[in-house]
Amino acid sequence: MNAIAKKTFTHTLKKLCTSTFIFSLSFALLPAAYGDDVVVGFIYVGSKGDYGYNQAHALGAAAVKAMPGVKVIEEENVPETIAVQNTMESMINLDGAKLIFPTSFGYFDPHILTVAPKYPDVTILHAGGLYQEGKHPLNAGSYFGYIDEAQYIAGIVAGGTSKSGKLGFIAAKPIPQVLRNINSFTLGAQSVNPKITTQVIFTGDWAMPVKEAEAANSLIDQGIDVITMHVDSPKVIIEICERRGIYSSGYHADQSELAPKGYLTGAEWNWPKVYTDFVTLLKDGKPFPHLLRGGIKEGLVKVSKYGPAVSAKTAALADAAKAKFMAGDMVIYKGELKDNKGNVVIPAGTALSQTDIQLESMDYLVAGVIGNTGS
Amino acid sequence: MTETVLGWWGVPLAILGGAIRASTPYLFVSLGECLTEKSGRTNLGQEGNLVLGAMTAYAVSYLSGSPWLGVLAAGATGMLLGLLHAWVCQFKKVNDIAVGIALMLFGIGVAFFFGKPYIQPTAPHLPAIGFGNWSDIPQVRAALEINVLFLFGLLLAPLLSWVLSSTRWGLMLRTVGDSSDAADALGFSVNGVRMVATMIGGFLAGVGGAFLSLYYPGSWNEGLSSGQGLIAVALVVFARWDPMRCLYAALLFGGAGALGPALQSVGFSSGYYLFNAAPYVLTLILMIATCSPQRTLTGVPGELSITK
Numbered sequence: 087m088n089a090i091a092k093k094t095f096t097h098t099l100k101k102l103c104t105s106t107f108i109f110s111l112s113f114a115l116l117p118a119a120y121g122d123d124v125v126v127g128f129i130y131v132g133s134k135g136d137y138g139y140n141q142a143h144a145l146g147a148a149a150v151k152a153m154p155g156v157k158v159i160e161e162e163n164v165p166e167t168i169a170v171q172n173t174m175e176s177m178i179n180l181d182g183a184k185l186i187f188p189t190s191f192g193y194f195d196p197h198i199l200t201v202a203p204k205y206p207d208v209t210i211l212h213a214g215g216l217y218q219e220g221k222h223p224l225n226a227g228s229y230f231g232y233i234d235e236a237q238y239i240a241g242i243v244a245g246g247t248s249k250s251g252k253l254g255f256i257a258a259k260p261i262p263q264v265l266r267n268i269n270s271f272t273l274g275a276q277s278v279n280p281k282i283t284t285q286v287i288f289t290g291d292w293a294m295p296v297k298e299a300e301a302a303n304s305l306i307d308q309g310i311d312v313i314t315m316h317v318d319s320p321k322v323i324i325e326i327c328e329r330r331g332i333y334s335s336g337y338h339a340d341q342s343e344l345a346p347k348g349y350l351t352g353a354e355w356n357w358p359k360v361y362t363d364f365v366t367l368l369k370d371g372k373p374f375p376h377l378l379r380g381g382i383k384e385g386l387v388k389v390s391k392y393g394p395a396v397s398a399k400t401a402a403l404a405d406a407a408k409a410k411f412m413a414g415d416m417v418i419y420k421g422e423l424k425d426n427k428g429n430v431v432i433p434a435g436t437a438l439s440q441t442d443i444q445l446e447s448m449d450y451l452v453a454g455v456i457g458n459t460g461s
Numbered sequence: 462m463t464e465t466v467l468g469w470w471g472v473p474l475a476i477l478g479g480a481i482r483a484s485t486p487y488l489f490v491s492l493g494e495c496l497t498e499k500s501g502r503t504n505l506g507q508e509g510n511l512v513l514g515a516m517t518a519y520a521v522s523y524l525s526g527s528p529w530l531g532v533l534a535a536g537a538t539g540m541l542l543g544l545l546h547a548w549v550c551q552f553k554k555v556n557d558i559a560v561g562i563a564l565m566l567f568g569i570g571v572a573f574f575f576g577k578p579y580i581q582p583t584a585p586h587l588p589a590i591g592f593g594n595w596s597d598i599p600q601v602r603a604a605l606e607i608n609v610l611f612l613f614g615l616l617l618a619p620l621l622s623w624v625l626s627s628t629r630w631g632l633m634l635r636t637v638g639d640s641s642d643a644a645d646a647l648g649f650s651v652n653g654v655r656m657v658a659t660m661i662g663g664f665l666a667g668v669g670g671a672f673l674s675l676y677y678p679g680s681w682n683e684g685l686s687s688g689q690g691l692i693a694v695a696l697v698v699f700a701r702w703d704p705m706r707c708l709y710a711a712l713l714f715g716g717a718g719a720l721g722p723a724l725q726s727v728g729f730s731s732g733y734y735l736f737n738a739a740p741y742v743l744t745l746i747l748m749i750a751t752c753s754p755q756r757t758l759t760g761v762p763g764e765l766s767i768t769k
Contacts, residue, residue, distance in 0.1 A: 133580050133682070135581035137580075287725040290734055294687065295682060295684060295685050296677075296718070297718070299482075300482075304719070305726050307600040310726075322682075325679060457725070457730050460731060
């Protein structure tokens with residue numbers, strides 16, 4: 087609520103600015119306040135201390151803050167509505183931001199696409215990989231990591247550690263990105279133990295603490311002994327797993343502090359590297375990639391440090407897979423691959439590399455996953 | 462590590478466990494609201510009390526190390542917001558529903574504003590009593606881990622019912638709620654009674670919030686309540702202003718909420734949006750089944766602005 091109220095306030099303030107002398111006054115005062123520093127703005131959809139999606143981005147912002155000659159401004163709890171346009175405009179007009187990272191998926195279309203053409207000397211870079219060359223403004227860009235590579239390694243660790251051979255996955259919605267994480271996690275686990283199954287529960291939305299807690303309890307009651315997730319804030323699930331004495335595998339950020347005994351590993355974003363790289367390019371006045379994609383090799387994603395429950399043998403298997411990703415010759419999706427209804431989704435002899443566009447419209451769950459992609 | 466595999470037995474067990482785990486916030490808010498509405502006022506600010514209570518409880522528990530202190534602090538903030546509601550509503554021509562909505566937004570806003578630094582840390586939790594130790598099935602034991610606050614709620618419902626029906630205080634409250642003119646004539650302070658009732662209602666809602674952040678799901682974040690306080694206010698109507706029925710309604714809601722995840726966990730995975738909506742569908746069905754054009758609602762306080 088307060089975010090909206092604040093937005094309306096800054097919006098009104100901005101209107102005032104453009105219509106009166108305060109406009110020239112703010113221009114005279116603000117750049118002086120920041121000196122010659124490059125102002126970089128970060129916009130989050132939730133709270134930046136959520137042990138999840140937003141915290142991962144905030145860690146990236148913190149790394150940028152540590153760079154010399156850079157001033158970072160941040161705003162949390164900005165909904166994916168016109169509110170984000172107001173935030174971007176006030177960062178540009180009032181704070182003099184030259185580079186903005188709106189970090190939520192839903193900020194791109196239509197919000198960034200509306201604001202970017204108005205300010206050609208400001209660069210707006212979006213987390214989501216939606217940029218299309220020739221169609222979208224030249225001062226905008228998009229970056230996206232193949233986090234399912236990290237989930238594949240987490241799957242190896244989970245498969246090697248699980249005693250019951252039953253893994254659990256608590257996910258928000260059956261969209262391609264989520265399904266790809268579930269499938270990669272399962273395929274990783276099956277590379278260690280072909281009989282392993284992954285039970286999926288969809289909660290229906292990105293932040294449903296009570297439902298996520300119920301889902302975790304139900305999975306544990308069914309004898310599942312490793313749970314991972316794709317929700318905005320994994321804190322509740324990780325804490326329940328630890329309390330009930332099963333293993334957990336994290337997502338988005340490092341949650342090992344929440345479960346010192348049961349945390350196996352986790353699939354993490356590596357935004358500090360991505361953001362400092364972008365800021366360096368911008369400061370040097372060099373062209374930036376409009377569409378940056380990559381996985382473990384490119385340093386966009388990483389795997390948490392293995393927890394105490396991970397055996398040396400399992401860790402070695404996971405490290406071997408990591409080395410193959412680093413070398414660039416690991417293929418997760420190759421034929422013959424069947425979905426969990428028995429249909430062949432990738433025919434024998436076909437191998438889809440991570441960059442393959444086919445993988446971005448994934449609408450199936452691989453054999454061994456118990457769940458349904460329909461609603 | 463669990464060895465026993467329950468299969469489909471997991472579903473009724475999850476519903477039982479869910480009824481115990483997830484019903485407490487509904488129970489406390491609806492009992493509090495029941496009392497407030499019996500005095501003739503609707504406090505829609507209960508959602509704000511719940512969220513602010515959850516935040517306060519978590520913050521105080523984290524800073525002081527005592528979860529019980531957190532519960533008390535949560536109750537106190539609820540009481541304060543209740544006092545504010547009652548104070549504003551005592552003036553003529555003030556609409557209690559509108560004030561309630563304003564206080565709901567206020568409570569949520571304050572909680573989000575002060576709650577920022579407490580999203581990340583882990584606060585000490587409220588203790589639970591293991592009632593399932595007779596069983597050697599770990600799942601049954603986990604389902605019967607019962608929080609002390611839930612037990613308080615279990616005792617509170619019949620107590621409130623008795624106070625309302627059999628004590629002088631209860632009679633006074635009901636008189637004020639049914640006819641302020643009659644209460645005036647009897648020399649009761651209408652505003653005083655309503656103020657006390659709203660404050661106790663707010664206290665209970667705050668305690669309900671403490672349960673959310675300090676026990677289940679057991680963590681403070683901004684999506685914690687997602688409207689549970691409002692649903693609890695609706696439950697009071699559903700329960701026909703009877704504390705015992707509030708208890709049953711809360712249990713029903715908690716249990717039905719566990720249905721969606723439990724069915725998916727045994728592999729019954731189609732239509733989960735529908736099963737997640739089970740509590741609401743159930744409420745609608747029961748409301749339709751129990752309503753009748755032949756008679757008016759029983760138990761409804763005559764002074765309530767929604768019925769006046």
